[in-house]
Amino acid sequence: MxxxxxxxxxxxxxxxxxxxxxxxxxxxxxxxxxxxxxxxxxxxxxxxxxxxxxxxxxxxxxxxxxxxxxxxxxxxxxxxxxxxxxxxxxxxxxxxxxxxxxxxxxxxxxxxxxxxxxxxxxxxxxxxxxxxxxxxxxxxxxxxxxxxxxxxxxxxxxxGLLRVTSPKVFFDDPLRLLRAFRFMAELGFALEGETEALLRSQADLITGPTGPAGARINGELARIMASGRASVTVRAMAEAGLLGHLFPELQAGAGVEQPPSHHLDVLAHNLQALTEMERLLAAPDAFFPGHGPSMTRYLAEQASGTLLKWAALFHDLGKPAVCAERSGRITFHQHERVGAAGFAVLARRFVWKKIEAERVGRLIALHMWPFHLNNVFQKDGVVTPRACLRLVKAVGDELPGLFMLAMADSLAGQGPGKPLAMEAALARLYDQVEETRRRFVEPVLTRPRLLDGHDLRQEFSLRPGPVFSVIFLGLQEAQVAGEVRSRQEAMAWVRDFLRGRQAQDF
Missing domain, CATH: 3.30.460.10 (Beta Polymerase, domain 2)
Known part of the structure; x- marks a missing residue:
């Protein structure tokens, strides 16, 4: 036996x-x-x-x-x-x-x-x-x-304790450094004192010569972000020094001061944005009244919630590289563009799925758009169909996610120089954008084009090229504004457009 x-x-x-x-x-x-x-x-x-x-x-x-x-x-x-x-x-x-x-x-x-x-x-x-x-x-x-x-x-x-079986645990497989935090996230456990001290002293193993491959690291990180304790776990990783070894680009934000609208440095602000995003994900209707069901549907599709957490953590990744002082003011010009490019490098390092990396990168690249649009909205009191079309064309199906990211960003910045009631303003702006999208933009985007490429070649003797995209976008903007309603009006619009281009050439 x-x-x-x-x-x-x-x-x-x-x-x-x-x-x-x-x-x-x-x-x-x-x-x-x-x-x-x-x-x-x-x-x-x-x-x-x-x-x-x-x-x-x-x-x-x-x-x-x-x-x-x-x-x-x-x-x-x-x-x-x-x-x-x-x-x-x-x-x-x-x-x-x-x-x-x-x-x-x-x-x-x-x-x-x-x-x-x-x-x-x-x-x-x-x-x-x-x-x-x-x-x-x-x-x-x-x-x-x-x-x-x-x-x-x-x-x-x-x-509720995580205790290593021996002092050699992390040397034998450095991925266990990250697994410790994954278990914290999934089980809600804490590190036993000696285990925490050992982990802190050996955190650099995660990127050392015997460190795990990027894909293995990504697998553990994905499970941390998919949990309901991502924020507290990532903060613990930062305190232990592990986060900085994994993402030196993120760690570069430590000590980088921000304008008076912020109360935290860049790294702490990114961490706080992740915290705020988890609050948003738990109750979107509390921040965007009346939009809870539609946002919940969006979050249920294609792991959107997890990707939004990543976008929140990395949304200001580009700030340290572009930080400057002009006329006594701290500026971060084009930080969203630089951050998106930096995230693309990071995503390749950790072998992200291409579509997921593109989604997060797009959110990072566009995360300032709602704030810029809000400035216009506060001044004019309206979001024009043209402005709404440009936003929808840029962000696609991620419109709810973009506004959730902007809201998390705003909530994470509570400095004395912050405009009053910014979160309420963002919620009103989303109301207006959604109404304008539903009434004016979606009908145009879902109907067949009034003109197609064949029309541009046959009627105007144009050769396919970048000008086609310019014409189609211009026509869509004219349609959502109510300036073009029929094929005949579309033909007239193109003729006027081409005459204007010809005049500019001279």
Whole structure:
């Protein structure tokens, strides 16, 4: 009979309340049981699943630990189930099986470990160094479902603490520096004192010669931003020094003073904007009355909320590079353009998806537009259809997100020189922009063009080129302003436009 080779200490006397594996498809359980019988080796459930089950929560995915040949176990299970095999690290015997939406990761004992207890001692944090044995006599966990816990992870889990299993944890894999904060974000845990001190002293490992690849870093960062604790977690990363190593461009804002409308330096302002964005995301209607449902729909599409958090954190990325003093005033001319370009470099470094990088970059590049438009709105009391069209054409479907970013930016700046009631003004401006867009802009953009490229070639003998775009945009502006309503009027408008261009050429 197969027996566990783990050393069960007094910390391991805790038991699960039931056999949580019974929640999984029978085919998976019978496949694992068959492999246990065939190979004659012990099988353990480890990591996040045990952590979740201990807390009374289900776990979709499984981390399984075997004595040797994790890749072979995964290959055999994938063959039995018809699942997809994904080798993750053949040298370390780590592989993944994906089957019916379930991810099953196999790993053999790590490094020099010769027992489960030794293997668990080589993991990152004590809360991940717990295991439950698979029952060799049948499909399921081994009764009475004892939690094998040689590192005291159960106690730390109950106390809400993240504690490293050894002082070598971050040296062995610097990505664990970031994983610590990911667990803080997802679980709401705090760093144990000695662990926090160790992390601070070794934060530079994240970008050192043995540091993880950009894609691995991005995976952890994405989970932090997708959590509901992104702001407090990113602040903790900044205090520990990790944020500055990851994003020196962002850290460059530390100590960079701002005009009297701000009360924080550039770095602190970016961090505060992220805090304000999380408030906005939780209750958009509180900041844009009457627009809550439409903004909620926008946020539900294509991970918009997470991308807005990134945009808030990096919206003033370009300020340190363009900071200047003119006539005794601090200025940041074109910081949004410089910031968008800097973010593009950063996104490539961390292997962002192209479409997501473009969305965040566009928001950064345009984040001052609502403030400039608000200046005109306060003076004239109206947003013209032409101005609304230009904004909509520039920002596309991100119009709600752009105004949410502007609102977060405004809320994050509370200096004595700030215009009064700026947030209320932005909300009124959004009301006006949305009304103008609905009444004048959308009807033009959703209807077929009055003229197309064929018309410009046939009727005016024009060759395709940049002038086509200029004409089409000019026609749209004339349409939303009510100056052009028919094909005939469009033809007349083009003739006038071309006569004006010809006169300018002379």
């Amino acid at each position: 197969i027996t566990s080779n783990a050393t069960v200490t007094s910390a391991a006397l805790e038991h699960l309340d039931r056999d949580w594996l019974r929640d999984y498809p029978a085919a998976l359980l019978h496949g694992l049981a068959s492999l246990v019988g065939q190979r004659g080796e012990a099988l353990y459930v480890t990591g996040g699943a045990v952590r979740n089950w201990r807390a009374g929560r289900p776990s979709v995915d499984l981390d399984l630990t075997v004595t040797t040949d994790g890749l072979g176990w995964a290959r055999d299970l994938a063959g039995r189930l018809g699942g997809a095999l994904v080798p993750l690290d053949e040298g370390q015997g780590v592989a993944r099986v994906v089957w019916q939406g379930i991810v099953i990761d196999f790993c053999r004992f790590r490094g020099p470990a010769r027992s489960l207890a030794e293997d668990l001692g080589l993991r990152d944090f004590t809360i991940n160094a717990m295991a439950v044995a698979f029952d060799p006599a049948g499909p399921g966990l081994l009764p009475p479902y004892a939690i094998i816990d040689p590192m005291g992870g159960g106690r730390d889990f109950a106390d």
